Amino acid sequence: MTRDTAARPGAPLLDADVQALASPAPAVWCSGLRKQYRRRTAVDGVSFTVGRGEIVGLLGPNGAGKTTVIKILLGLVRPDAGDVLLLGRPARDPRSRVRVGYLPELFRYQPWLTPAEVLALHVRLAGVEVPVGERRECLAAVGLADRAGDRVGGFSKGMQQRLGLAVALVARPEFVVLDEPTSALDPIGRADVRDLLLALREREVAVLLNSHLIGEVERVCDRVVILDKGRVAASGTLAELLGGRELRLRLGEVNAEAEARLAAAGPLTRSGDLFTVALPAAPDSTTVPDLVAGLVGLGVRVHAVEPGRISLEERLLDILRAEGGDRR
């Protein structure tokens, strides 16, 4: 697990920083974001980066500040402190958003327009030329091809969210922000969104994904940023965050000496005849065979040996509980 150290939280943005960051120009670079609503601190010193073509998941409990961070990145909320670069340009400059697509958590589109008109409007606002055929394909990609001429006012929430995805994708974005993109979708819709995300990755479009569906995040994200109480609690690649592997063994006739041998391999938990040993992130290739041979040598009956991996959900809960413990 690593905390982002590239940014200096709270430090003013220097011209040199801007230039250095502009050359590879990550999709997003933000540093020291802070936002207070009256007495409540919503965002407190958040810094992270989303590289080009990277899919980054933004996780955290309700009220962690995820949506506020997203709104600050897009210039919808004014931060009290901090800097944002969007595709290499300061976010204060509206032009930084020319190649940015956004699906808000609170998605509503002009009810008096048709989906085709909503897309035409957003293309015009983005100042990008997108032919009608491509716009139609975009609607087809979210399953709205046969509703292109109906008024949005008559759409269900799920269909409005699908339209929101099309709006986010229509102006050929290089960076897409999706805030809870599957909150109103059925299982098929969720699978469609996953396919869309994978298609975006193939086109090297960067994505910042805020979702409560951890399984979804685990399946598609390259990296994860975990927010808690307005701060970055942890961030890193999935391998870094889920680094800890474990070994589950079903054993018989375990004596004290065998238990000590198991404990020597890593932190041990026991539930009846099931023993779980937490292994280091990159265990030696001989660790597991040596352990099994040693146990057999000590007269232990080995019924099963299974490698296991900690899920993102377990890891997230661990991190949030640890954070809660730290605060107390």
Add this chain to the structure above:
Amino acid sequence: MTARIVLVVAALTLQEAARRKVLRALAVLTLALLALSAWGFANLISIEFEGGTFTTGELRLVASQVLNLVMFGLSLIAALGTAFLAGPTLAGEIESGIALSVMARPIRRSTVLLGKWLGLVVFGGGFVTVAGLAQFVIVWSTVDYWPPRPVIGLALLAAQTAVLLTLGLLLSTAVSPMASGVVAVGLFGATWIAGVVGGVGHGLGNESLAQVGTVSQVLLPTDGLWRGAMHAFQDSSALAEFGGPAMQGGFPFLSRAPLTAAYLTWTGFWIALVLGLAALAFRRRDL
């Protein structure tokens, strides 16, 4: 780029006005008012007054007053319509979330505000022109009266609508859609009543009462513009001949004098100032 976005947003605002029910409501109200006025004007020429019908001069004076009364009704419909369009168009979009995906585009908030303002001005101005011209035709065909300066009068009515919708936009950056409409229309009504009170003050020669009207007309120029528009619709020669006492008494549907250039300049400055304040408030607002 900015001008293009202003036009895109203005066109969207007009499209919204055309497709929402408010347009149908406006059309029904306007048609009802026009029909009633046609009926009233048709009866006017046959009314017997102290044993005889009106003389031509008297008829022109009465036509002036009744035309002003009906035009006031039209301006009220325009005021209600635009104030209740101006509120939802900004505050409503912020509240519903429509503003989120729009404002995340590479555009400035002031550009969006200017576009909405322009769209609403065109809508309000268009309504006043079409409904006003229809009313002139009705009056001309029934009592053979055509206002002396119709273009100036309609332009001042359109300006009155612009003033009120600009106020509605400023209010909608701070309060809920419905509240902004209600407050704007309430202020419009209060200023009109203050103008009537000021007129009575003039009639009675009471300076302090007269000042109530003047001050309110400076604070919110809707009533001042309305009085300028009335002056353009009424027949000044008939007024000079027959309207002396009515003028003296501060009759609410006759105007004493045309607007001054200074007042028109102030109105222009007022609109720019309030629109600027709205842009500032909208720019600072978290969505």
